[in-house]
Amino acid sequence: MDLAYIPSPSTGVLHLGPVPLRGYAFCIIIGVFVAVWYGNKRWLARGGKAGTVADIAVWAVPFGLIGGRLYHVITDYQLYFSEGEDWVDAFKIWEGGLGIWGAIAFGAVGAWIGCRRRGIPLPAYADAIAPGIALAQAIGRWGNWFNQELYGRPTDLPWALEISEGPNREAGLYHPTFLYESLWCVGVALLVVWADRRFRLGHGRAFALYVAAYCAGRGWIEYMRVDEAHHVLGLRLNVWTAIVVFLLAVTYIVVSARKRPGREEVVEPAALADIAKADAAKADAAETRAADAAGAAGDMPGSGAKPAGAKPAGAKPAGGKPAGGSGADVKPGPAEKR
Structure with missing residues (x-):
């Protein structure tokens, strides 16, 4: 008797009236939102503008979905084009089947298009979004749990995954490889964040x-x-793909670190222009406030300021006679002599 295991949902879809709500699709959508949200935070920290990550994701996400589905259909073509199979099922993405290798490759093409339209370097954008993509994968893998797919060998471990009888699967307890990969992706996201802060990774x-x-x-x-x-x-195709892509990624890190050390100082030129405009507006506002304050101080009573044209006390008017004098010092004219 098995005392502990991970149950699988009895169904991967709930119906809200005539509208089907599929767990697989929900996991993909939530993963995309998390990737964009966290990528935006990292992009702002690098000096970029708010909204840039989302604008480029509008290009990257559709390309990624198309690429992921193409990779799956091409590498598992027997599921759709062999005798007795319906090729129309190749378009039923909600039933599962996205290859991460195709998703990343095609998603990069979409991101490149979006970056060119915004005038920003693709490597800087990729660095900002990388941990978010790992978190999106971690969330997206739970879609496989809803569909009861991509599990491992039979096991009696306490965290075994219960799989029910269904098309192309036998009931039993199996390794929850979807969970292993989900946890691994969370660890990858944390690793990238730590390494980026520690070594200031760029380019x-x-x-x-x-x-x-x-x-x-x-x-x-x-x-x-x-x-x-x-x-x-003797190895699964995806194992070979992982090996080849791993070697290419490590080679890029080594070569890039030698040719372009450090990190980009400017990731989005438009953001610098906006900052310069904002600083200029603040400076103008400060000058205006200072001028207004000086003018107000000059108009205050008792401030010591003299109105324009005022003469100091005792000043002699034209002709040399003091204005408003007592007459004591005034000499009589000839007609006034006695």
Whole structure:
């Protein structure tokens, strides 16, 4: 008798009237929002403008979804194009099936388009969004839990995953590889954040670290899975992909650190222009306030300020005679002599 295990949901979809609410889709959507939200915080900390990450995500996310689905369909074509299968199912993305390798590759193309439109460097954007992508993957993997897919070998561990009888699967307890990968992705996000703060990674190296760290974990997790997959030289295709991409990411980190050390000082030129305008407006406002304050001080009674044209006391008027004198010092004219 098994005393502990992780239950699977009885269904991966809830119906709100005629509208189906699918757990897989919810996990993907929540992951995207988390990635954009956290990426925006990191972008602002690097000196970028608010909203830039979301604007570029408008390009990156659709490209990523298309690329992820294409990779899955191409590498598992037998599920859709073999005898007895319906090729229309290749478009049913809500039933699961997104390849992270295709999602990242095509998503990068979409991000490149968005970056060019905003006039910012793609490597800087990739560095800002990298931990958010890892967190999005961690959330998205729970979509596999809703669909009861991508589990590992049978096990009797306390955290075994209960799988019910269904198409192409047998009831039993299996390794929850979706959970292993979700936790690994959280660790990757924390690693990238720490390394970025510690070593001030720039020019795409934070993103490359995310890719390398993810591939390292995906390799051993993929090796545990039992779902149908193509094998090359005794290893699953995705294991080979993880190895190749890991080596490319590490090579990029090494070469980039030698050719372009340090971090970009400016990630979004438009943000600097806005800051300069804001500083100029503040300076003008400060000068205006100072001038107004000086004018107000001059108009105050008892301030010691003299109105324009005022003459000091005792000043002689034209002709040399003091104005308003007592007459004691005035000499009589000739007609006044006695």
